[in-house]
Amino acid sequence: MQTIHFTMADLGRIRMATTVGITGEAVFAMDSFAKARTGIFAVWRRRFAHRSPVRALGRSVRPVPDLLWLVHETTLPGRAPVDGADAGRDEVVAAVRSFCSVAISPFWPRVHGHLESERDARSRLAMTGGVERLLDTLHPLVRWRPPVLEIPGERTGEIHLDGRGLVLVPSLFLHEGRAALLMDGQDGETPVLVFSAAPPSHTDAKEMWNAPEIGHRALAALVGRTRAAVLQELTDSRSTGELAERLRMSSAGISQHTSILREAGLITTRRNRNTVQHDVTRLGKALLDGTALDVRCRTS
Helix, strand or coil: EEECCCHHHHHCCCCCCCCCCCCHHHHHHHHHHHCCHHHHHHHHHHHHHHHHHHHHHHHCCHHHCCCCCHHHHHHHHCCCCCCCCCCCHHHHHHHHHHHHHHHHHHHHHHHHHHHHHHHHHHHHHHHHHHHHHHCCCCCCEEEECCCCCEEECCCEEEECCCCCCCCEEECCCCCCEEEECCCCCCHHHHHHHEEEEECCCCHHHHHHHHHCHHHHHHHHHHHHHHHHHHHHHHHCCCHHHHHHHHCCCCHHHHHHHHHHHCCCCCCCEEEECEEEEEEEEEEHHHHHHHCCCCCCCCCC
């Protein structure tokens, strides 16, 4: 069991994020693929079980906890690899990316929409019931015993936030009953706690797995593959620099693509001091929600 120790300052510095990103979700999905033969992931698993995409990792690798370092890297792009990124990193990354393209990309817009709704619901809970109510209802197996949050699992240790706060992130594919602490804050980073946020019913889950598989071709043909990737990244507000880093492009190149998307009414742009911030519009979001965008499975 891991324990997270809060101070009063930490309770005032809890933030919610939408997702660890498509590659991070793929790592958790690989874990669920090996375990979820029944339940809400059964339909999803049966769609490509015959392709056995997890075998590329080898039997000795368990996605959770062995690949949490990769979730860490994709959650904080541009940071140096953390402990666990060994000499076999390229092979592991290739296997995760291959799995992601098959098992996650076709469903990503609906998965992201579910996680966005979960983030909003949790944020409202914190506003109406307080942050302690939020911590007390993350998951039945995650216990809030003020001022300590107890995380069950194989990993052990004590994390003292000491004023750094905590980022909470929902995950669809994190196996039921789990929560994962991605970093301990020893390097001055704010620790990130990912918690399981499964669909509320089998019906909701089945609708998610029925996402069309060819919509991304129409979107890519309409706006171009690169601009489609930019639009997908803007399901969360991002600056030009953040887009350039995540898509491995120059800032000038990103500016050209965002200019075209803005003229088409798919995004908005605002300047805040020296930063240019971009957001998807309602039209852009409707376009994304109506297609199973072929999102590239990226690593940092």
